[in-house]
Every structure is written in structure tokens, then in C-alpha cells.
Amino acid sequence: MTDTATGPMASQIRSRLETALAPDRLEVINDSHHHAGHMGDDGSGESHFTVIIESGHFSGKSxxxxxxxxxxxxxxxxxxxxxxxxxxxxxxxxxERK
Structure with missing residues (x-):
């Protein structure tokens, strides 16, 4: 199950990627709950993310x-x-959606 993130950090990630890369598809998923209590967990619940992004800016790029x-x-x-x-x-x- 994925948790589409809606917290303040996720909103900043979404806003910056929308501005910089004008994506056709953008999912920001908060993975922090998988890392609770581990190294890098700052206690905010917003420290680990997955971004799924599709953008024309990526055409021809590695x-x-x-x-x-x-x-x-x-x-x-x-x-x-x-x-x-x-x-x-x-x-x-x-x-993959085509």
C-alpha cells in the first residue's frame, strides 16, 4: 500500500517539482513509517519519501x-x-499507462 503524502514536507516537494519540471504525473509517497526509530528518523514523520514523476523534461535524458x-x-x-x-x-x- 502506498501513502500519498499530504504533510508540509510532502507539499514542499510537490510544489518544487511542479515548478521545476512541470510533470504530467507526480506522486509523493511518505515512506517514513517504515523507518521509525531508525537512523535518519527525525521524529517528524516526514524524512523518507518516494517520488514517482513523469515529465517531458526527462525526454532524451539518462x-x-x-x-x-x-x-x-x-x-x-x-x-x-x-x-x-x-x-x-x-x-x-x-x-506504462499508455
């Missing part, structure tokens, strides 16, 4: 380039607030 684009959009959050981020990035032409 997996590493796509991850770097997401990381750039979230750089200061990754440095201070997000302990772990899993990224699944695709271009529209790669969509």
Missing part, C-alpha cells in the same frame, strides 16, 4: 540525469530535511 534534475529541485531540503529519497522518473513516451 536515469542519472533525471535523478540529478529532481535532486537539484530539492537540494536544500535534501541537505537539511529529507533523509532518504527514492526517485522513479520517466518521460511521457515511456509511460
Amino acid at each position: 536515469r542519472v540525469e533525471r535523478q540529478r534534475m529532481v535532486n537539484r529541485a530539492l537540494a536544500d531540503l535534501l541537505a537539511r530535511r529529507i533523509h532518504a529519497l527514492s526517485i522513479r522518473a520517466s518521460a511521457p513516451e515511456e509511460s
Whole structure:
């Protein structure tokens, strides 16, 4: 089961990715409950996330380039607030939904 995140950190992630990458699809999933009490758990309940993002900005880009684009959009959050981020990035032409 996935938990589509709605907390303050998830909202910031969503807003920044929408602004930077104009995604056709964006899911921000809070995985923090899987890591409660572990290293990196800051007690906020918003420290570990998965992002599933589809954007035309990813067309022709490698997996590493796509991850770097997401990381750039979230750089200061990754440095201070997000302990772990899993990224699944695709271009529209790669969509499984077609």
C-alpha cells in the first residue's frame, strides 16, 4: 500500500517539482513509517519519501540525469530535511499507462 503524502514536507516537494519540471504525473509517497526509530528518523514523520514523476523534461535524458534534475529541485531540503529519497522518473513516451 502506498501513502500519498499530504504533510508540509510532502507539499514542499510537490510544489518544487511542479515548478521545476512541470510533470504530467507526480506522486509523493511518505515512506517514513517504515523507518521509525531508525537512523535518519527525525521524529517528524516526514524524512523518507518516494517520488514517482513523469515529465517531458526527462525526454532524451539518462536515469542519472533525471535523478540529478529532481535532486537539484530539492537540494536544500535534501541537505537539511529529507533523509532518504527514492526517485522513479520517466518521460511521457515511456509511460506504462499508455
